[in-house]
Amino acid sequence: MNQTLIKRLGNLLSVKSLVTLALTAVFAYMAVTQTISRDFMTVYTVVIAFYFGTQSQKDALEGGGNGDS
Secondary structure (H helix, E strand, O other): OHHHHHHHHHHHOOHHHHHHHHHHHHHHHHHHHOOOOHHHHHHHHHHHHHHHHHHHHHHHHOOOOOOOO
């Protein structure tokens, strides 16, 4: 279990994850201040779709599970 936690923390610090987390923070701020532009929404949607698309593809290649069982 400890190895799994370390691996997940390492994955969280990847550049792709950091960009996604930063964009999500900006999106949350813009949502609260009600200043979300159409251009930002397009970029955010593409990044989130790419992140979760590659994540699900990677999970499928590794056996389809998340290793929590």
